Amino acid sequence: MVKYNQKCGVYSTSDVEERHITSQSLNNTSVNLKKTNFQVFEEIEYETGLDLNNIETPILDALENYSNNPSIPLHIPGHARGEGVFPKFRDIIGSKIINIDTTDEFDNLGTLHPATGPIKKSQELTAQAFGAKNSFFLINGSSVGNLALALTVTKENQKIIVARNCHRSVISGLTMTGAIPIWVTPEWKDEWEIWGTINPAEIEHLLNENPDATTVWITNPTYEGIVSNIKKIAAICKKRNITLLVDEAHGCLWNFHEKLPQPALNCGADAVVHSIHKTGGSFSQSSVLHIGKESKICEEELEANLKILQSTSPSYLLLASLDSARAYLSSEYGLKKVDAAVENAILLRKWLNSLPRVECLEPEGQNIAVDHTKIFLKIDGLSGKRLESILEIEYHIEVEAAADNGILVLVNIGNTKSELEYFWECMHSIVSSNYSDISYLNKTKYMPYYVPEMVYSPRKAFMSAKEKISTEDSIGRISAEVIAECPPGIPILMPGEKITEEHLPYIRRLKTINVIK
Numbered sequence: 001m002v003k004y005n006q007k008c009g010v011y012s013t014s015d016v017e018e019r020h021i022t023s024q025s026l027n028n029t030s031v032n033l034k035k036t037n038f039q040v041f042e043e044i045e046y047e048t049g050l051d052l053n054n055i056e057t058p059i060l061d062a063l064e065n066y067s068n069n070p071s072i073p074l075h076i077p078g079h080a081r082g083e084g085v086f087p088k089f090r091d092i093i094g095s096k097i098i099n100i101d102t103t104d105e106f107d108n109l110g111t112l113h114p115a116t117g118p119i120k121k122s123q124e125l126t127a128q129a130f131g132a133k134n135s136f137f138l139i140n141g142s143s144v145g146n147l148a149l150a151l152t153v154t155k156e157n158q159k160i161i162v163a164r165n166c167h168r169s170v171i172s173g174l175t176m177t178g179a180i181p182i183w184v185t186p187e188w189k190d191e192w193e194i195w196g197t198i199n200p201a202e203i204e205h206l207l208n209e210n211p212d213a214t215t216v217w218i219t220n221p222t223y224e225g226i227v228s229n230i231k232k233i234a235a236i237c238k239k240r241n242i243t244l245l246v247d248e249a250h251g252c253l254w255n256f257h258e259k260l261p262q263p264a265l266n267c268g269a270d271a272v273v274h275s276i277h278k279t280g281g282s283f284s285q286s287s288v289l290h291i292g293k294e295s296k297i298c299e300e301e302l303e304a305n306l307k308i309l310q311s312t313s314p315s316y317l318l319l320a321s322l323d324s325a326r327a328y329l330s331s332e333y334g335l336k337k338v339d340a341a342v343e344n345a346i347l348l349r350k351w352l353n354s355l356p357r358v359e360c361l362e363p364e365g366q367n368i369a370v371d372h373t374k375i376f377l378k379i380d381g382l383s384g385k386r387l388e389s390i391l392e393i394e395y396h397i398e399v400e401a402a403a404d405n406g407i408l409v410l411v412n413i414g415n416t417k418s419e420l421e422y423f424w425e426c427m428h429s430i431v432s433s434n435y436s437d438i439s440y441l442n443k444t445k446y447m448p449y450y451v452p453e454m455v456y457s458p459r460k461a462f463m464s465a466k467e468k469i470s471t472e473d474s475i476g477r478i479s480a481e482v483i484a485e486c487p488p489g490i491p492i493l494m495p496g497e498k499i500t501e502e503h504l505p506y507i508r509r510l511k512t513i514n515v516i517k
């Protein structure tokens with residue numbers, strides 16, 4: 001019998017019975033699973049009567065109308081409601097979805113740039129739901145939001161304070177404008193071998209040293225879910241009239257649950273990007289850029305920059321999925337789903353921590369908070385990569401990412417109770433088995449922990465004459481490209497940085513690298 005002591009948070013096994021996994025994918029696993037005798041993960045069933053039908057969905061309604069009232073499509077997209085697609089493609093993705101694959105502008109669907117009709121209305125509802133002054137839909141992920149922000153708030157040779165664990169799109173933005181990054185390095189959590197929080201005092205110190213800096217750009221949370229004190233950082237910025245940008249790509253659920261961290265929009269950030277597609281339930285590539293209620297950012301300029309960067313044929317499916325995700329998250333039913341994800345994640349953490357050799361990254365002290373739904377965990381004696389491959393090959397589980405020391409597991413609004421039970425049982429099975437580690441792994445997931453020498457600005461390096469050389473010969477040369485392993489997409493090297501001996505383990509597998517001639 002498997003027993004869970006709710007009070008102590010301890011899980012113990014003695015007598016277990018066979019478990020039948022119902023879904024096809026889980027049936028394919030090679031493991032012989034055991035059944036637990038308790039069912040404590042929450043599963044939210046949809047009850048009629050919940051407010052899903054009363055919530056406004058302007059884009060979705062326009063799409064429904066388009067689908068129900070077909071006109072003769074003598075316009076793009078040329079597959080004309082599916083007649084012109086490769087049949088195998090249609091068979092795989094379904095004719096319904098091809099039938100509604102369209103772009104803005106036609107059939108009263110509104111336009112994205114400038115926002116008009118249902119798209120404008122949906123952006124307004126999004127701003128309301130997230131607590132923003134205004135929100136802009138992005139169809140190339142938060143990446144394009146970061147590019148647009150860089151174009152809007154930075155100019156050539158202008159100093160900007162940037163967290164060194166930023167996503168590569170932030171660097172691409174600075175490369176476009178020629179701004180000079182002044183790095184703020186987050187704390188390194190040695191025992192976990194990942195980046196931790198940004199110290200607000202460090203921001204203050206850098207602003208004192210660089211009185212000509214105009215903007216601070218922070219990534220929050222980190223990929224592994226560690227949360228910095230944005231309220232404090234915002235207060236420091238406000239006092240000096242500094243613009244604060246927060247890349248909250250991984251934190252779009254925060255406004256929808258009190259046990260999740262404070263969203264940056266509530267802390268006084270000037271602009272925030274959210275990859276709604278990552279955890280908010282929209283389609284891949286769809287994100288939102290929000291402007292804070294008291295933002296200093298010139299929205300007209302921002303809109304003009306988005307217009308430069310975004311496609312002139314935005315996928316209406318992506319826009320409809322953003323409309324739907326916002327409606328869902330702000331509905332009674334959606335809020336229950338978020339609640340289930342948070343509570344299930346808290347419970348899963350408890351169970352995992354009760355297993356021998358397993359430890360989850362948990363909040364500790366006042367300066368660190370963790371998003372419960374992102375579980376970074378390690379098993380003593382197994383590297384992150386090894387654990388990831390055991391879960392994948394033996395148990396048919398794909399985790400979000402593996403770092404040097406542990407794995408990152410997301411408990412999402414879409415995960416079912418049986419998936420979480422299954423994962424827990426697999427972890428139980430792994431710690432009870434004798435898996436050994438593999439020694440080829442050298443710790444190369446994140447950049448070396450020191451601030452590299454920046455010889456040229458990212459733009460100057462990127463625009464210089466380049467040559468491709470063997471990575472073995474690159475020590476002492478200046479990188480002309482971003483080197484970043486994805487995920488998490490944090491640069492190991494930026495254009496303009498000097499390559500040193502410490503970089504070699506990280507770049508060796510690339511064989512060649514672009515350097516300045």
Ligand SMILES: Cc1ncc(COP(=O)(O)O)c(C=O)c1O
Binds near residue numbers: 223249489
């Ligand atoms: C912190 C951070 N910012 C921005 C991005 C880019 O987001 P998107 O994939 O939506 O373009 C990522 C992607 O992983 C990210 O981790």
